[in-house]
């Protein structure tokens with residue numbers, strides 16, 4: 001029974017999201033380029049392709065074409081989903097990968113050499129620290145995008161399950 005309810009809720013969300021995107025497409029008909037620019041301005045510009053598209057602009061174009069949903073940008077997290085929803089009149093839904101498996105970065109602080117490379121890589125500015133000093137992640141703001149991991153020269157960043165109190169809000 002719970003499974004059926006969940007499927008009904010998900011179906012309703014997809015339908016309302018689809019209707020909103022169709023509405024946005026009609027509203028901006030003939031001016032799709034302007035809408036692409038507006039959407040792109042809300043995206044983190046990491047060009048990381050985690051949305052399934054080769055960069056932020058192709059993802060924006062796919063949203064306008066009705067081919068992509070508003071919750072596919074992992075680095076942008078809830079903030080970007082909400083901003084896109086507001087722009088396009090679409091209902092909120094959790095970022096897709098977070099809904100699947102909420103993860104967050106943790107720095108093993110004793111091993112951190114304070115190089116600041118993770119700070120530069122983080123699209124939501126949720127890592128704090130100063131040069132040559134230990135760094136730490138503001139868990140509540142981390143979107144779980146993993147972009148801080150490759151630049152770390154001492155491999156001291158782990159991805160762990162997000163504690164339940166920080167898991168994204170459900171619609």
Ligand code: SF4
Nearest residue numbers: 048049051055056073
């Ligand atoms: S996942 Fe987000 S930040 Fe990365 S390319 Fe796609 S839109 Fe840009």
Ligand code: SF4
Nearest residue numbers: 122142143145146148
């Ligand atoms: S996973 Fe790393 S880069 Fe991504 S938001 Fe969290 S701390 Fe920032």
Ligand code: SF4
Nearest residue numbers: 112113115116118152
């Ligand atoms: S990249 Fe690694 S070593 Fe450098 S500051 Fe970040 S956690 Fe510390």
